[in-house]
Amino acid sequence: MSSRTLAVPVFRDDELSAALTGKALVASLLREQRKLDTAATRFSDWHEDGDSPAMERHYRQLIPTTQPQRGEQYAFEVKVDDCTGCKACVAACHSLNGLDDEESWRSVGALISPGGDGYQQTITSACHHCEDPACANGCPVLAYEKDEVTGIVKHLDDQCIGCSYCILKCPYDVPKLNVRLGIVRKCDMCTARLAVGEAPACVQACPTSAIGIRIVPRVTTPTNSPLLPDVIGSDYTRPTTKFVSTRGIPNAARAADAGRLQIEHTHWPLVVMLVFTQVATGLFFAAAIVQSKNLVWTANGFLNAGLAASVMHLGQPLRAWRCFLGWRRSWLSREILVFGAFAASGMATAVFGLPAILTAIIGLVGVACSVMVYVDTRRPLWNRGMTALRFLGTTVIAAAMVSPYLAASILAAKLFWTITPWVAKQDTHASLMHWVALPRWTGSYILTALLAVVALPLSPIIGAALSLAAEMLERALFFKAVRAWRMPGI
Amino acid sequence: MLNALNTAPFRQRIGPMTRQLLLEPGNFGLGKVPANSKPVSVKKAICGYCATGCGLKIHLNAEGQAVNLTPDPDHPVNIGMACPKGWEALTPLAAHDRATHPLLQGRPVDWPKALEAFCDNFKAIQSRHGKESVAFLSTGQIMVEDMAFLGSLAKFGMGMIHGDGNTRQCMATSVAAYKQSFGFDAPPFTYADFEESDVLVFIGSNPAIAHPIMWQRVAQNPHSPEIIVIDPRATETAMAATQHLAILPKTDLLLLYCIAHDLICRGCVDSAFVEAHTTGFNEFADFIQDYDPRVHLPAIGLRRVVFDRCVDAIARGKRVSMWWTMGVNQGHQATRTAQAIINLCLMTGNIGRPGTGPNSITGQCNAMGSRLFSNTTNLLGGHDFTNAAHREKVASALDIPADSIPSQNSWAYDQIIEGIHQGKIKGLWMIATNAAHSWIHQDTFAEAAKKLEFFVVQDMYATTETARLANLILPAAGWGEKEGTFINAERRLGVSRKVSSAPGQALADFSIFRLIADAWGCGNLFRSWTSPEAVFRLLKKVSAGQPCDITGMVGYEMLDGHGGLQWPFTGSDLLELPAKSDGQLPSRSERRLFADGKFFTPDQRARFLFEPPQNLPEAPDEAFQFVLLTGRGSSAQWHTETRTGKSAILRKLYPDILLVELHPEDAARLRIADYSQVSVETRRGNVRARARVTTTIQPGQLFLPMHHPEVNRLTLAVFDPHSRQPGYKACAATIRPT
DSSP: OHHHHHHSOOOOHHHHGGGOOHHHHHHHHHHHHHOOOOOTTSGGGOOOTTOOOTTHHHHGGGSOSSOOOTTEEEEEEEEGGGOOSOOHHHHHHHHHTTOOTTOOSOEEEEEEOSSSSOOEEEEEEOOOOOSSOHHHHHOTTOOEEEOTTTOOEEEOTTTOOOOOHHHHHOTTOOOEEETTTTEEEOOOTTHHHHHTTOOOHHHHHOTTOOEEEEEEEOOOSOOOSBSSTTSOBTTTTOOOOEEEOSSOOOTTOEETTTTOOOOOOOOHHHHHHHHHHHHHHHHHHHHHHHTOHHHHHHHHHHHHHHHHHHHHTOSOGGGGGGGGTTTTTOHHHHHHHHHHHHHHHHHHHHHHOOOHHHHHHHHHHHHHHHHHHHHTTTOGGGOHHHHHHHHHHHHHHHHGGGSHHHHHHHHHHHHHHHHOHHHHTOOHHHHHIIIIIOHHHHHHHHHHHHHHHHHHHHOHHHHHHHHHHHHHHHHHHHHHSOOOOOSOOO | OHHHHTSTTTSOOSSHHHHTTOEEEOOTTOOEEEGGGOOSEEEEEEOSSBTTOOEEEEEEOTTSOEEEEEEOTTOTTTTTOOOHHHHTTTGGGGOTTBOOSOEETTEEOOHHHHHHHHHHHHHHHHHHHOGGGEEEEEOSSSOHHHHHHHHHIIIIISOOOOEEEGGGGTTHHHHHHHHHHHSSOOOOOOTHHHHHOSEEEEESOOHHHHSHHHHHHHHTOTTOOEEEEEOSSOOHHHHHSSEEEOOOTTOHHHHHHHHHHHHHHTTOOOHHHHHHHEEOHHHHHHHHTTOOHHHHHHHHTOOHHHHHHHHHHHHHOSSEEEEEOHHHHSSTTHHHHHHHHHHHHHHTTOSSSTTOEEEEOOOBTTHHHHHHHSSSSSBTTTBOTTOHHHHHHHHHHHTSOGGGSOSSOOOOHHHHHHHHHTTSOOEEEEESOOHHHHSSSTHHHHHHHHHOSEEEEEESBTTSTTGGGOSEEEEBOOTTSSOEEEEOTTSEEEEEOOOSOOOTTOBOHHHHHHHHHHHHTOGGGGTTOOSHHHHHHHHHHHHTTSTTOOTTOOOHHHHHHTTOEESOOOHHHHHHOOOOOTTSOOOOOOOOSOTTSOOSSTTSOEEOOOOOOOOOTTOOOSSOOEEEEEEOOOTTOOTTOTTGGGOHHHHTTSOSSOEEEEOHHHHHHTTOOTTOEEEEEETTEEEEEEEEEOTTSOTTEEEEETTSTTGGGTOOOOBOTTTOOBOTTOEEEEEEEO
16 A cells, blocks of 8 residues: 555646646646745755854944943944935834834934035934933833943833823934834834844844944033934933934035924823813812812812823823832823822812812912923923913913903913914924914814803803813814924934 | 832833743844744745845744745845845735735636636637737736746737837836847846946946945945946935036936047047957947037036046046946937947946946846846847747747747837727736836826726736726735746846745736636647746746856756856856855855957947937926926835835835925025925826925926826826837926915
C-alpha cells in the first residue's frame, strides 16, 4: 500500500489545474488563491534564529554606546539639512512599534518661505523628552515619569485616565488619544530598544541618517528661543531635541501650515462641565443672597450634571480615583479635588443647611482652578485675563439672575468683551478664527446672547435658558477657536 | 506613605495596556519587533510601488499570512530602507472596499457568469466591428508574467491588435529615446552609479521624494559630488543640491542645447569616443551653433553666472551622470529632450564607465517589465511585430503558430482613446490602472468610456474612478497576494511572493488570464502557462539573443538568493556570478551597459538625434496668465492613490486638501492669502483649491499635485510625436480667489 502511495507524483495545484477547464478550473484557481505557502522550504523563507539585528551596521554611529551620566540625558538630534522629505520615519515608527491604524509617534511638517529664494524644508519630530515636561506637570494621576537615568519622558498606559489634558498641555502636539483604549499614548524613544543597544524605529528607518540619539547635558538655563519658526518658546517645557543645520534656516521661514485656520476639538463634556459648575457657583451666591432653597437645589442640579459630564470626557473613568496624585503640580488635579469638595458642600447646604455662601466660595475656588487649568497651557487665546473673564463671567451672570436687568447687562458686557477683537485684544489668529473659520458659531453666539439680553426682562425663565445657551456657545468657541501650539505641519 | 503612593495600586506601571506595546526579539535579523506581530517566518518580496525595486522582508505568522514587514537589510537595492509606501505596502490589501466578487452591471456574479459576459460581449463586438475593435489598456504595476500573459492572450489568443499600458504616461519617452539613440530600450546604469559620480545632474527629477531610496544612494556618495538640479520648482531635491537651475517650464531642451554649445566651445568633446562609437556628431555640432547661451538664456530664465557654474561642473567632472524623470518624459518634445541628455553624455564620453550615463529613472515597479514583456509596443522580449523573423522566433519559443502573432503595430494609448471617440474601438479591457483619474484632460476618457459597448475593468478595488464606469469588474488579487517578477529601473529582475490571502473571490491577474483563455476557447495556446514561474521560463527562451537576454537566470529562487539580477544575464554570466558571502551584504554584482562602447544599433554606434525646440503648445496669454505644472505631491502618494489612499499613516504625510502652489508676488497682486480658497482654471475646466503661498514656485507659475482626482480635468492633451507620451507638465491657467 505504502509503496503505491509513494509512487504517485506530487503535483502542485497549478500543474494539476493544467488539465482543467470551465468551472473546475475556476474552483481550482480559487482554491490555489486562498492557499498560503507555509512550507519553510524556500530560500525566500530564510530562517535564521537568534541572530543579531542586521540593521545594526547602519545605526551603530547614530546611537550612544554609553548611558547618560549624572546631569545628562538622551535626546533626539535631527540633522535638518539631511532630511529630504521621504517621511519613512513616521511609517517605520508605526510599524516597528505595532501601533494602531493612525498612530505614529513621529510626525512630519515643513518650513517654507514667503519671501526670498525658493525654500522648503521637511521637519521630522517626535517627543522632545522635555526637561520640564508640560504633559507630566499637568497630569492629574501622575501617568508620566521622566526617567532619572535616560531622561526619557515615559507614559504609564495603565495609569492614564484618558482625560486628554496632556494633549492640551503639550505645546508640540505629542501625546495622542487612542480612542480604542481610551487613553493617551506617546513616544518613549523606543526605550526597550535603546536598553539593548538597538536604535529607535525612526533612527533605524532614516535613509539619510538624519535622525540620531545623542547624550546631551540637562538644560539648566531655560532659553526662550523656539526650536523652529512658528513653535513655542523653549522656556515653557525645555525640550531636548536638537535641530541641527549647517545651511541655516532663513529668517523668513515659517511653518508651511501657518496660514491654516485649524479648528480645534470642541470637548463638549468640558463645555458642559465648565459652564454648569460656573453656573452652579453663581447660583449658590444667588441662593446666599435671596436665601432660596429652590436655588440651592437648582445649583446642585447644575453642579452634579456638570461633574457627570466631566466623567464622560474620560476614556478610563474607573481609574479616575487616582486624580488626587498630581495635586502638587497639576491644576487639573486641584480642580477635581476642589470640585469634589464643592459637590459635597453643595449637598451639605441642601440637606444640612450649611450656609450657601460657604459652598459658593468653594465653588469660586474651583472656578479659579478651572481658569488656571487653561491658562497653564500657554495657548494665546486662553490667557489669564480672557479666560477669567469668560469663566467668572458665567458665574456672575448666573448670580445676577436674581435681577434680570442686571443679568442682561452683564451678559451683554461679556459678549462685547469676548468677541470684539479690539476690545478683547485678541491675536490676529483668534479674530480670523472667529470671523473667518467659525462665522456661524460666532454668529450663533452673538445672536443667542442678544436674544437672551432682550428676553431676560420679558421672561426670566426663557431669558435664563437663552443665557445658558449663549454661555455654552461661548465656551464651544473658546475650545474651537484657540490656537494650539504645534510643530510645523504639512 | 510617599513610597506607597509611588507603587501599585496608586501607580500602575504595568498592565494590559502597557503590554500592548511590548517589544520582543523578532529573530531573522530583525531586532526587536512588536510582540503581537512577532514573525514565525519571513519571506522576501520586491515592493510593488515604484521602480526602485526595494526588497522587503515580510513577517509571517504560523498560517503563512503577512502580519508586518520591514525593509530587507541584505537587499542590494535598498540596504534595509524603504519609503513610507513600502513600509505600508500591506495596509491597502486590508481595505474595506476591495473588490471581492465579479460585478456585472453593478451586481455581484460568480466567475463563470462573469467569464461568459466577458467572452460573449467582446466576441459579439469583434464579430460586428472586426477583431481590432476590442482593445486593452494595462499597467506597469502587475508582474512580468502577468503582463506577458495579458499581451499574449489579447493579441495571440483573442485577435486584438491594439493594447497599451499606463507606462505610456510615464516611460514611453525613455523607451523611444533609447531605442532611437542606442538601438534598444536599454537604460545603461546601475544604482552604484549614484555613489560613483562626481557630478550628478537631475533634469525634471525629484528623487528625494519620488524615489527616496535612490536618493539615499546619492546621499551615500563619498566623493562630495556636485549635484545639479534642473527644475522650475525649488523641490526637495533642489534644496539638497549644490546647484539649482530654476528654468522656465519646458525650456529644458533649449537649456540642454545651450550646454552642448558651451561644452563644444570649451573643447570638452571626447573626440576619440565620439569618433569610435557614435554617428551624427558633426551634424549635431552644426545644428548646435544656433544655441549660443548668450542669445537664449533670457528665454530659459537663467542668469549667465548660474549657467556657467553648471557647465563648469560638467566640463570638470570625471564621472558625470545625468538622470531624468517625468519633467523630461512628460513634455511636448520629450524624446528629443531625453536625447539631448543622451547627446551630452555621448559627446563628453560620460557613458559605459562607473558613475556616468544618460539615465532614465523609471516610474512604476514594473515599467521596465512592461517595456520588454507586455507585448504592446514591442513583441515579447523587445522584438518587433513587423519583423517576420522575430515573429517566427517568438512563436517557436512559445510553441504557438506564427500566424497568431499580429504583423502590425499597436496604437498608442492616446490613439486607442481617439479610436473609441471615432467608433473604431467598441470594447475595452482595462487592467490595474485608473484612466478616469490619470488620463490627461481626463474628460476625454470619461466621454470615451460612455461610447464603449462593453467596458471591463480588472482591479483590486471596485471603487476607483474608472471601475465606476465599467460594465464588468473583475476582482483582482493585489501585490502580496500573488507571485511573479518585477524589473526595476536598473534592469534588475526580482521576485515578489504571495504572503497574504486575497479577499472573497478575488483572483491573481495571472489566474484571471488563465480563466479567460479557457473561456475564450484559446486555452490550448497557453496550456503550458500554468504558473508565473512557468511563464518566466518561456520568457527566458524568448529573450535569447536579445540585449535583454535573461537565459542565465535559473529561476525564482536564484533571483531571491541574489537580491535580484540585472539583465543581460546569459549562461556565461551565470558562471561568473560571484557568490554571496555569508552574513555580509550580497556581492554588489552591479552591471552597467556599454562598457565596450558597442551599442545595439546595426552599426553598433550610438546616434546623435536632435530637433529645434518649439514653444509651449499652450503658452500663457492675457486670459490665462500662468503656466500650470503638475507632479508628485509627496513620497506617501502613489499616482491616483487607489492604494496609498487606504493607509491612515500615509494620509498623515500630505495635506488633506488640494493645495495650489503660488508665488508670494502673484499672491499679493491677486490678493490671495495663504490657505485661502481659490479657483484654478484652464480652457478645459476649473478646480477649487486652497492657496499655498511659497517661494518654491516661480512667479507666473502654479503647481498642483497629480494625486487629486480633479487635477487632470485641467491638463492639456498634447503628446510627444515620437513617444506619444502625454505632456502633463505645462499648460496655460488662471487663478482667482473665491
